[in-house]
Amino acid sequence: MTAAAAKPPNPAADILRGNRWTPVFAILAFGLLWEVVVRLGGINPLLMPPPSAVLLRLFEMLGPGEGATPDFLMVRHIAWTLFALLAGFLAAALVSSAIGLLMGINRTVYAWLNPIISVFMVIPNIAFVPVLILWLGLGMHTVIVVVVTGSCFPIIYTAAAGVQNVPKRMIWAAQTAGATRRQILTTVLLGATMPYLIAGHKLALGRAWRAVIAGEIFASTKYGVGFMIFDARTFLDSEAMFAGLVVVGLIGVSLERLLFGFIEKRTVERWGVATAKNL
Amino acid sequence: MPSIKISSKGVRKVYNPGADNEVLAIEDASIDIREGEFVALLGPSGCGKSTFLFMVGGFEEPTGGALTLNGAPIAGPGANRGIVFQEYVLFPWQRVTANIAYGLRIAGVPKAEQERRVAELIAMIGLQGFEDAYPESLSGGMKQRVAIARALAYDPEILLMDEPFGALDAQTRGRMIADLIRIHQATHKTTLFVTHSVEEAILLSDRVALFSARPSRIKEIFEIDMPHERSVTDDRFVAYEKAILESLDEEVSKTASFQ
Numbered sequence: 001m002t003a004a005a006a007k008p009p010n011p012a013a014d015i016l017r018g019n020r021w022t023p024v025f026a027i028l029a030f031g032l033l034w035e036v037v038v039r040l041g042g043i044n045p046l047l048m049p050p051p052s053a054v055l056l057r058l059f060e061m062l063g064p065g066e067g068a069t070p071d072f073l074m075v076r077h078i079a080w081t082l083f084a085l086l087a088g089f090l091a092a093a094l095v096s097s098a099i100g101l102l103m104g105i106n107r108t109v110y111a112w113l114n115p116i117i118s119v120f121m122v123i124p125n126i127a128f129v130p131v132l133i134l135w136l137g138l139g140m141h142t143v144i145v146v147v148v149t150g151s152c153f154p155i156i157y158t159a160a161a162g163v164q165n166v167p168k169r170m171i172w173a174a175q176t177a178g179a180t181r182r183q184i185l186t187t188v189l190l191g192a193t194m195p196y197l198i199a200g201h202k203l204a205l206g207r208a209w210r211a212v213i214a215g216e217i218f219a220s221t222k223y224g225v226g227f228m229i230f231d232a233r234t235f236l237d238s239e240a241m242f243a244g245l246v247v248v249g250l251i252g253v254s255l256e257r258l259l260f261g262f263i264e265k266r267t268v269e270r271w272g273v274a275t276a277k278n279l
Numbered sequence: 280m281p282s283i284k285i286s287s288k289g290v291r292k293v294y295n296p297g298a299d300n301e302v303l304a305i306e307d308a309s310i311d312i313r314e315g316e317f318v319a320l321l322g323p324s325g326c327g328k329s330t331f332l333f334m335v336g337g338f339e340e341p342t343g344g345a346l347t348l349n350g351a352p353i354a355g356p357g358a359n360r361g362i363v364f365q366e367y368v369l370f371p372w373q374r375v376t377a378n379i380a381y382g383l384r385i386a387g388v389p390k391a392e393q394e395r396r397v398a399e400l401i402a403m404i405g406l407q408g409f410e411d412a413y414p415e416s417l418s419g420g421m422k423q424r425v426a427i428a429r430a431l432a433y434d435p436e437i438l439l440m441d442e443p444f445g446a447l448d449a450q451t452r453g454r455m456i457a458d459l460i461r462i463h464q465a466t467h468k469t470t471l472f473v474t475h476s477v478e479e480a481i482l483l484s485d486r487v488a489l490f491s492a493r494p495s496r497i498k499e500i501f502e503i504d505m506p507h508e509r510s511v512t513d514d515r516f517v518a519y520e521k522a523i524l525e526s527l528d529e530e531v532s533k534t535a536s537f538q
Binding site: 273 | 415
């Protein structure tokens with residue numbers, strides 16, 4: 001403490017070494033490099049617009065529209081995407097948790113479902129999209145199903161693994177206290193599986209975000225950030241395409257941080273269970 | 280003379296009977312445990328003392344012999360027993376109070392009664408001020424106190440303890456032993472206490488059941504006729520320790536010669 005106090009504070013060195021502000025500077029440095037390379041490298045801005053132009057375009061699209069651009073166009077796209085994401089993710093969460101818990105509790109269910117799910121899981125989610133479009137046509141409902149297929153497997157597997165990893169003695173402790181099978185399920189298995197469920201949902205939300213953007217590219221007809229990126233290509237509007245990518249990246253990162261940071265602080269961090277943080 | 284609580288006559292335990300990896304864990308465990316008695320199950324590692332405890336707990340079934348509780352064969356686990364494990368096995372997602380109240384909660388005991396009982400137990404184990412803590416933030420000794428309180432909360436007839444102080448440091452263990460003696464004197468629970476520490480066994484027990492090496496029997500039962508508080512420097516303590524250690528050494532050397 002005294003040795004550290006003696007040294008003059010040097011925030012620049014701390015940031016360089018890596019502290020809580022480093023991410024901000026890392027992103028800024030990346031943007032600056034991009035800007036410089038495009039401007040000094042003589043790169044065609046139609047193929048690779050500088051970040052300053054991309055950000056300007058992004059703010060333009062977030063605000064009231066001019067000419068052919070409708071008001072708050074990007075906000076509409078984002079709202080559409082978030083709605084499809086949440087609808088698909090919630091459906092996947094409910095169904096997959098139930099399937100996964102059942103697989104963890106019942107060995108026969110696990111033995112029969114595991115091989116089937118293993119095969120489905122290695123198929124890239126995007127490969128389902130053409131079939132889903134064939135069945136369901138274009139539109140938000142199809143995108144929602146793409147989100148479900150994209151996010152269900154991590155939840156199923158972590159829920160099953162969670163139940164299977166409940167310490168035998170934890171169940172013994174409950175049985176000795178007089179717990180019935182049903183009470184063990186509701187009072188022990190669910191609690192002990194919670195860190196796994198949280199880890200699985202965290203993983204699944206990341207997958208769902210990728211799935212909603214990919215799904216929109218193929219299956220959406222009017223709105224959605226993914227659709228917007230694909231649609232802008234038709235008009236050679238590369239600034240809008242890059243603005244879309246920026247939005248996808250920023251929302252993707254904050255979804256995980258905000259939602260699961262909050263949940264983890266109140267659960268696994270208090271309980272001292274590391275599972276969910278390690279995944 | 281208090282009545283016989285647990286009776287074990289010629290109890291055998293064979294794992295994987297008939298298979299290639301058949302193991303005769305216990306050949307003959309015979310002992311009658313009286314109501315209110317504190318019995319230590321002592322023996323070399325792998326001698327089946329924990330297996331015996333788990334059979335009394337109803338988690339394992341004897342392969343032969345008769346194991347009865349209150350005169351009836353043990354048919355499975357139940358709330359007339361409470362169990363404490365070496366690794367605490369608390370519910371990490373519940374606060375201290377909720378952990379202790381577990382047995383009362385699932386039995387549907389009214390809230391007010393639960394709270395009264397939990398407060399009583401918190402005082403007994405000396406964890407005032409930690410009611411709302413999660414197990415994660417407690418030391419090993421504190422966790423084990425919570426586990427003991429959880430096992431006592433629903434007032435079982437028998438307390439089963441599987442090397443409960445095995446993971447604790449020497450100082451904490453000393454305090455826990457003193458507290459367990461006090462708790463036993465206050466509650467008079469019939470207690471089975473698995474340990475590999477001769478000192479622990481003599482300090483705590485009314486009787487010490489010494490298990491032989493595998494295939495194990497209850498080889499010898501030592502009646503510890505000393506008042507509490509017992510001191511390790513007491514002549515009688517030293518004499519008991521010597522007698523038990525001699526008998527135990529025979530078994531340890533047997534296990535060693537097997538390997």
